[in-house]
Amino acid sequence: MSDDVTAVAPDLPADFWEQAEIRSPLLSQHFGRFLRAYRSAQSPKVKQADLAAWLGITQGQLSKLERSPAAIHDLVKLQKWAEALHVPSDLLWFGKPHEEAGQPEATSAKATDQELTHVPRRNLLKGAGVLAVSAASSGLLANAPWQRLMDSVENDRPVDMATVQLMQDRTADFHDNEHTVPARQLLEGLLRHRTVISALLTNARTENIRNELVRTFGETEALVGWLHFDLGNANEAVQSWRKTLKIAKDSGDGPLAACALSYWSYLASSRNDTVPAVRLLQQAESYVPGNTAPATRSWVAAREAEELSRLGNETEAMRALERAFTAFDFAHPRTERHWTTFFTANRLGSLTVSTYMxxxxxxxxxxxxxxxxxxxxxxxxxxxxALTDLTTLCVRANDYDRARALVDGAIDSTIRTESSLSRQRLLTLSSELASAKKGSPGNTIRDRIRSGLHR
Incomplete structure (x- = not known):
């Protein structure tokens, strides 16, 4: 066993067991394939020797189990290994052997309506996913959406629209979670989601289904780039946005191109490349002309106003802000596209504050x-x-008492959310206070920012 690995398997988070590559072999009742997927799905990948030790078998035996086309039917071994790896019971197709569990061999397989009403719906859905394969021969739940997804990934089943909708819903969830969940926590799951969409594309047999999956892949790729940007991975971010742009141009999806270019403008801005940032945003605005995609157009115009204000171009900045407000009157951010869900009136307000600043x-x-x-x-x-911007405004107005009252909240919120934008603005404020004398209010705020962001 590796020196840096414990003698027992780790307790993995719930979202690990929700992955398609983990659930699929369990739904197929093939524990050997599950063991291979279990090792590969972790980061870093679990070594065969370590997994074998957790199971109490040799590495050679584990290798044979992973490669065997035949499923394992020894219930005693299956139960022992499942317990060793902490596999959730609702993913298993077997229970304890009757002699170990102390239960009579025949039990009622039918729950009453009263019993089912006390089971959380989420657990019912998980249970249904397990039943889908075991009951497939009788047709029971064989066509459930999650089962069709597994069959498309694992068994080359042609993708249908229900599966596409499932992936679109999951993509929407990732975009929604980006507003509140730290980037590091979200990225790993999003990359797995992208892999599943890529696998489904190979089984898309109609042009309509393929087009919908390509669009979903592009929306996912754009968010991958944004999360990389949030984590300071500039090269990876640019690679994702280049891919997104190609997808958008090939598919004629102007709003998706505008999204990728607008994300890219934040990277240029973070490097103080304000003129290139403005050019990116002007190019983005050209992809959403007139009344098309008003939420995206409003966001792009507001971002352009923000960057133009940094150049001191008040006339053009205010014109861009006017375009943003006009487009927002017709916008439906929650339903337009997945990435526009963040662009509420409050977010437009934040960009307005930044422009006025x-x-x-x-x-x-x-x-x-x-x-x-x-x-x-x-x-x-x-x-x-908002806290960062208001702190900056107070400092510039020499209202240091209020600035001191706000700065700790700004730092704490920035650290908790891993927001690259607010972090960048705090660092800019720290630089503005570089010449503050020791012991002065400005020096105190600068020291709080520096120590807070590096804790």
Whole structure:
């Protein structure tokens, strides 16, 4: 066994057991294939010697189990190995052998309606997923959406629209979670999701289904790039956005191209390449002309206003902001595209505050105060940005008492959400205070930022 691996298998989080590559062999009742998937799905990959030790068998025996086309039917061994790996019981097609469990051999397989009403719906769905394969020969639940997904990935079953919808729903969930879940926590699952979509594309037999999957893949790839950007992985982010742009151009999906270019503009901005950032946003705006995709158009225009304000171009910045407000009147961010769900009135307000700050407009503090008061605690990344912007405005107005009261909340929100945008703005504020004298309020705030962001 490796020196750095414990003598027992780890307790893995619930989302590990939700992965298609883990559930599929269990649904197929093939424990050997499950063991291979179990090793590969972890990061770093589990070594055969370590897994064999956890199971109490030799590495050679494990290798044979993983490669064997035949399933294992020894219930005593199956139960022992499942317990060793902490496999959730609702994913297993077997229970304890009757002599070990102390139960009569014949038990009622039919639950009453009263019993079922007390079972959480989530558990019912999981149970149905297990039943789908074991009852496939009789047709019971064989066509459940999650079962069709497994069959498409594992058994080359042609993809149907129910499976496409399932993947689109999961993509939407990832985009929704990006607003509140740290990037590091979200990225691993998103990469696995992308792999599943790629596998499904190989079994897309009709043009309509393939087009829908390609669109979903592009929306996923765009978010992969954004999460890499949030984590400081610039090269990986650019690679993902290049792929997204190619998908968008090949499929004629203008709003998707606008999304990738707008994400890319944040990277340029983080490097103080303001002019290239503006060009990226102007190119993005050209992909959503007129009344098309109003939520995306509003976001792009507001971002353009933000960058133009950094150049001191007040006339063009205010025009861009006017376009953003006009488009937002027709926008339905929650239903337009997956990435637009974040672009609420509050997010438009945040970009407005940033634009007014860049222009050193006298109304910037009032707008920032109003925005912060309106934000619910659940929109954590937006709160991080709002707190950071308001702290900066207070410092620039020499209101150091309020700045000190705000800065710790800004730092804490930034750390918790791993928001690269608010982190960048805090570092900019720290640089502005570089010349502050020791012991001064500005020096205190600068030291709090530096120590807080590196804790």
């Amino acid at each position: 860049g222009l050193q407009h006298k109304d910037a503090p009032a707008i920032a105060d109003s925005l912060l008061a309106s934000l619910p605690p659940t929109v954590r990344k937006q709160r991080a940005l």
